[in-house]
Amino acid sequence: MARASGPRTRGGGVATGGTEEQIRRAAVHLFATRGFHATGIRQLAEAVGINSSTLYHYMGTKEDLLFEITQDSSRRLIDAASRLSPDLNPQARLCGLVYLHVWSHATHPEETAVVDNELRSLDGERLARAVELRDRYEDFWADAIADGCTSGTFAVQDRRIARIALLQMCSGVAGWYSTSGETSLRDLTTTYAQMALSLLSCSRDHRTIERLLDDLDLQPVVAAAWPETTPSPR
Amino acid sequence: MARASGPRTRGGGVATGGTEEQIRRAAVHLFATRGFHATGIRQLAEAVGINSSTLYHYMGTKEDLLFEITQDSSRRLIDAASRLSPDLNPQARLCGLVYLHVWSHATHPEETAVVDNELRSLDGERLARAVELRDRYEDFWADAIADGCTSGTFAVQDRRIARIALLQMCSGVAGWYSTSGETSLRDLTTTYAQMALSLLSCSRDHRTIERLLDDLDLQPVVAAAWPETTPSPR
DNA sequence: CCAGCCCAATCGATCGATCGATCGGGGATC
DNA sequence: GATCCCCGATCGATCGATCGATTGGGCTGG
Numbered sequence: 001m002a003r004a005s006g007p008r009t010r011g012g013g014v015a016t017g018g019t020e021e022q023i024r025r026a027a028v029h030l031f032a033t034r035g036f037h038a039t040g041i042r043q044l045a046e047a048v049g050i051n052s053s054t055l056y057h058y059m060g061t062k063e064d065l066l067f068e069i070t071q072d073s074s075r076r077l078i079d080a081a082s083r084l085s086p087d088l089n090p091q092a093r094l095c096g097l098v099y100l101h102v103w104s105h106a107t108h109p110e111e112t113a114v115v116d117n118e119l120r121s122l123d124g125e126r127l128a129r130a131v132e133l134r135d136r137y138e139d140f141w142a143d144a145i146a147d148g149c150t151s152g153t154f155a156v157q158d159r160r161i162a163r164i165a166l167l168q169m170c171s172g173v174a175g176w177y178s179t180s181g182e183t184s185l186r187d188l189t190t191t192y193a194q195m196a197l198s199l200l201s202c203s204r205d206h207r208t209i210e211r212l213l214d215d216l217d218l219q220p221v222v223a224a225a226w227p228e229t230t231p232s233p234r
Numbered sequence: 235m236a237r238a239s240g241p242r243t244r245g246g247g248v249a250t251g252g253t254e255e256q257i258r259r260a261a262v263h264l265f266a267t268r269g270f271h272a273t274g275i276r277q278l279a280e281a282v283g284i285n286s287s288t289l290y291h292y293m294g295t296k297e298d299l300l301f302e303i304t305q306d307s308s309r310r311l312i313d314a315a316s317r318l319s320p321d322l323n324p325q326a327r328l329c330g331l332v333y334l335h336v337w338s339h340a341t342h343p344e345e346t347a348v349v350d351n352e353l354r355s356l357d358g359e360r361l362a363r364a365v366e367l368r369d370r371y372e373d374f375w376a377d378a379i380a381d382g383c384t385s386g387t388f389a390v391q392d393r394r395i396a397r398i399a400l401l402q403m404c405s406g407v408a409g410w411y412s413t414s415g416e417t418s419l420r421d422l423t424t425t426y427a428q429m430a431l432s433l434l435s436c437s438r439d440h441r442t443i444e445r446l447l448d449d450l451d452l453q454p455v456v457a458a459a460w461p462e463t464t465p466s467p468r
Numbered sequence: 469c470c471a472g473c474c475c476a477a478t479c480g481a482t483c484g485a486t487c488g489a490t491c492g493g494g495g496a497t498c
Numbered sequence: 499g500a501t502c503c504c505c506g507a508t509c510g511a512t513c514g515a516t517c518g519a520t521t522g523g524g525c526t527g528g
Contacts, residue, residue, distance in 0.1 A: 037271035038355065041514055051479050062514070117351065121272065157425045157440050158417070165429055168406030169399045176398060191391045195399055199433045206391050275488055285505045296488065
């Protein structure tokens with residue numbers, strides 16, 4: 001349990017946030033970079049600067065920690081997607097989903113990578129719950145694609161394959177994008193939205209999509225889904 | 235003591251190959267499904283039906299095994315890509331790459347998944363060699379995309395991002411496709427080739443791509459890259 | 469104000485289990 | 499008897515997790 005909301009002890013507490021949040025952050029980083037099974041409980045403690053036994057004052061088992069991380073990240077994506085206006089045309093809806101997904105994966109690559117790659121380390125019941133959340137999120141995409149296809153805006157050979165391909169392509173952003181690189185977040189999201197529309201046989205000019213995304217004004221949505229956006233670079 | 239299974243005689247070995255090949259196959263399966271670090275040496279031995287110490291008669295370390303598996307799979311992809319005729323037009327070349335990549339990932343999902351997901355478990359020097367092979371393979375894609383862009387066949391906002399997106403999208407096949415499902419390999423590869431061309435602003439009809447792939451006649455190429463397997467369709 | 473107590477927070481020590489890997493020897497075949 | 503397979507036993511290291519003990523700030527009753 002442990003309710004930590006403010007108290008810092010020990011001198012020299014340079015790190016930001018409470019101990020519990022530090023643990024969470026270190027776990028996200030280690031799980032994303034080395035993998036769940038390759039991350040030792042002592043490594044995690046060392047990254048936080050505490051003894052390994054102290055970890056268990058703040059968390060349950062190591063797997064509990066992984067589960068909570070994945071649930072949290074999954075829910076953020078679902079929250080963001082569900083905030084999209086329901087009466088958008090298919091084109092705008094799809095662009096919005098791409099924007100939210102790519103923005104999340106670009107600015108929080110570790111959280112999203114853990115969800116994308118480490119679900120298999122969950123046991124049966126937790127895996128089922130995690131998959132359920134993932135499926136709920138993918139339904140937003142399935143609905144948008146179906147809408148566009150029935151209305152004639154999109155044209156694809158196979159809707160399910162198109163959905164899988166789009167999600168896979170957009171998730172890849174977490175693996176390579178760096179905010180310190182030469183591509184801005186604005187260009188990145190626009191480029192992916194353009195590729196997504198093209199893949200759905202609905203090509204649009206880059207500037208057109210840029211304006212479309214500007215009009216959607218989704219920055220408040222991602223800000224609500226990922227509140228404590230860190231000032232740290234990376 | 236009677237041996238449980240796996241008569242060793244060389245005269246054609248009943249269902250499974252030699253012990254070394256059995257180990258390789260079991261390792262590919264376990265590394266792909268559970269992950270490298272989550273796979274124990276005793277699990278691996280049990281899957282083959284031998285004692286864990288016997289493993290070391292056939293292999294080096296566990297990491298040696300992973301390295302060999304990734305090198306092998308990477309080289310097969312490079313071999314296949316390098317067999318594509320150098321004087322194909324960009325459209326046909328790109329379709330050929332998609333075909334080879336998707337076919338490989340669909341028919342050998344575990345080998346390819348290990349390469350795609352477990353490279354990080356390699357140590358520094360081996361990781362560097364593995365990444366080098368991966369980069370060499372991606373160069374085939376970069377060249378095809380560049381050719382198409384300079385010749386006006388393709389049009390993308392960012393060639394590098396397009397390449398990454400295409401590869402990510404095609405690699406995803408390993409994660410969901412089942413040869414026992416309702417989608418044939420022929421439809422799968424054609425659908426992906428169509429999506430790839432569309433993404434590159436070079437839309438083509440499904441039937442057109444089907445014929446294009448038929449004309450390329452790439453079955454001998456994949457058969458050469460993955461010899462000891464069953465290639466029936468197309 | 470102080471005495472007494474509580475409790476979050478931390479650590480060192482250690483648990484049983486499992487990890488990857490090694491070694492010497494047994495038994496079969498040629 | 500030499501070679502090839504294979505296994506039981508075992509190594510040191512590390513795994514995730516728990517234990518008892520200590521610390522110190524904050525709250526309470528007097």
